[in-house]
Amino acid sequence: MALSGRFLEECRRLAGPGRVLTGEAALTAYDSDALTHGHHRPEAVVLPGSVEELKAVLALARGEDAPVTLRGAGTGLSGGAAAAQGGLLVHCSRLRRILSIDPLNLVAEVEPGVVNAALNRALEPHGLFFPPDPSSGFASTLGGNVAENAGGIRCFKYGVTAAYVLGMEVVTPAGECATLGGPAGGLGPALGAPWKSLFVGSEGLLGAIVRLWLRLRPLPESHRTFLATFPDVGGATAAVVDLVHHPLTPVAVELMDPNCVRLVELSPFKAGLDPGSWALLAEIAGPAELVEAAAPSLEARLRRHGPGSLRSTGDPSERLRLWKARKVGGGLPGQVSPDVMVQDAVIPRTRLAEVLAEVARESEAEGIPVIHLFHAGDGNLHPNFMFDARVPGQAEAVRRLGRRLMEKVVAVGGTLTGEHGVGSDKMEYLPLLFGPAEMAAQSAVASAFNPEHRLNPGKLLPGRRFRPGRAGPGTAA
Ligand SMILES: Cc1cc2nc3c(=O)[nH]c(=O)nc-3n(C[C@H](O)[C@H](O)[C@H](O)COP(=O)(O)OP(=O)(O)OC[C@H]3O[C@@H](n4cnc5c(N)ncnc54)[C@H](O)[C@@H]3O)c2cc1C
Known part of the structure; x- marks a missing residue:
């Protein structure tokens, strides 16, 4: 182990004996975030209970010249909270007041x-x-x-x-x-x-x-939630572009593809969605009278694009049921596939149908099923590529799909992440967007705060390579 015994003893003295984890079983729980197809095990995890403890731990890590990765709940989807170069992982969950x-x-x-x-x-x-x-x-x-x-x-x-x-x-x-x-x-x-x-x-x-x-x-006084189903991607995405111009500005404009709808309807969170169709969920909020007055014009915008069905509700429990179905949808691909690669990008909304069609074509050609659910109003894209890393060639096929998606995203005027960040996952795509001068300017900002590149090395921007052999036994590239 590269972290010294003295360093770990000092951490234990600061945070308390049960707050420094070094056992194999405990460390396994930290070897990835929610992007689970890479494994980067830290050498130790410390859980500081106060800001003073955290400060002292960072000062100690500096003396040890150890890389440090900060972690919240580890739900990130770009590898950000995994210890790409081993070293110390600082889990902030006890700072929760x-x-x-x-x-x-x-x-x-x-x-x-x-x-x-x-x-x-x-x-x-x-x-x-x-x-x-x-x-x-x-x-x-x-x-x-x-x-x-x-x-x-x-x-x-x-x-x-x-x-x-x-x-x-x-x-x-x-x-x-x-x-x-x-x-x-x-x-x-x-x-x-x-x-x-x-x-x-x-x-x-x-x-x-x-x-x-x-x-x-x-909190808004009142909400109304709309569920429209569409037989094809063209109608669904045209409705998105129309809805965002509604004068009351919808709170949410979300899309789920038919594969995602099927998974939701097979789960305990089924909400009466129509399997086989695209589901568009939208919501408006505000004073009750305003919401009710605005509902018909929002429905009219949805009708213009040929929905198979359309309903709306102001009932709080029905509304909760619909949004729960949408929220759990993100976790369901992982329950039916050994591995999932969730990609994340943002593009102009008017290009959604074209990019989704290309993703469909390419994933079919590679033999990799894909599931989409995304914040369509924001122009986000989240294809979930379903694969099995144990099957030769599948991981490589998913990497090819990811790269081609990013190239397309940049070509249509989008950018590499809508909300999940770059982490370790997207660093290789940065040159699609930034030239050497832009990369140098961003690195200079990071260096001003993190001059030794100790914090989160191997994420977001090229930085320092700590001495080899730091990463633990579960480490993959
Ligand atoms: C099912 C599912 C649905 C999701 N839906 C969404 C969504 O709708 N929108 C969205 O944006 N994201 C979504 N995500 C991604 C993820 O939940 C978010 O990125 C979230 O903000 C990560 O929070 P976390 O506490 O888990 O952070 P972590 O994953 O632990 O860390 C994320 C990054 O923050 C850094 N970090 C953590 N704590 C600190 C700190 N105290 N100081 C400095 N840096 C710190 C870490 O080093 C890492 O780089 C989803 C993920 C899952 C699994």
Whole structure:
């Protein structure tokens, strides 16, 4: 083991004996995030219980010259929270206090390990909510959401995580604290506030986020949810493009392909969707009278594109059932396939049908089934390629599909990630988008905060190669 006994002893003294994991079984649980086809085992996992402990651990890691990977809930889908070069993994799940809710100022102050859904449960009695809602929100942490600039179903109307970060406290790789923005950080030109933006979407490369001031919104008075089914991709995607122009701006515009609908309907979360059709789920929200007045014009937009069926509901339990079906849909491919590669990109909405048709053609030619469900209003694409890495040639076929998808995405004016980040998964595609000067500028920003490239090496940007032999026995390339 490359981490020294003295270093691990010091970590145990700081965090407590049960809070430093080095056993094979425990480390196995950390050898990937939710992108499970690569394995990168850390040499040790530490679970600090306070900011002071985390600071001291980072300072110790610097003395040890060890690579450090930060982890929230490990639900990321680009390999970001896996220890690509072994070393120390810092799991932030014990930093999970909601420090304050200020209903009058619409601000919550939280530690990074607070789970997204736990914050929303705490906000509900105040009549408030935190809008960004990744479908993993029942497990994913706010620190992980900010580090990935997470999106979600209702982000079409409300915007992604970046729009809700007022300020944060971070610990630098040298073990020092810095405050960027604050509770008023997003409300005016607050001194220092723009720096926080660098940390939103920084994928754990710049520093550890240890405290967040988040912007809240009042819960809407009323919702109406629409379910339309379409026999083909053309009608479904044309309806998406039409819906986003509705004057009430829908909260959500989501698509599931017929394969995804079939899986949902075979699961305990079936919601009466029509297997064999594309399902479009949309929602509007606001004052009850406004929502009811707007519903007919939204339905008219859906009808224009030849839906096989169309219904809407304002009933809270039916609405919950429909959204639950959509949210669990993301996890179902993994239950029926030995391996799944979820790709993630964003393209102009008007090119959705063309790119989806190309993905269908190419995956059929490679003999790799694909399932789609995605935040269509945002122009996101999430093909789930289903394969079995034990079958010779399948992993390579999926890699080819991923590369061709990214080439197409860039060719139609899109970009390499809609919300899952670059992590270790997408680094090879960066040259499709950035030239040497752009790469150098981005690397210079990372180096300013993380000069020794200690934090999350092997992710997002090319960085340092720590001495070989660090990675544990479960490691694959
Ligand atoms: C079923 C499913 C559905 C999903 N749906 C969505 C969706 O709708 N929208 C979406 O955007 N994503 C979605 N995701 C992806 C994932 O849940 C998000 O990226 C989420 O934000 C990750 O949070 P996490 O706490 O699990 O972070 P992790 O996976 O643990 O870490 C993610 C990144 O954040 C860094 N990090 C973690 N904590 C800190 C910290 N305290 N300081 C600095 N860096 C840190 C890590 O180093 C890593 O680079 C989904 C994933 C799954 C499995």
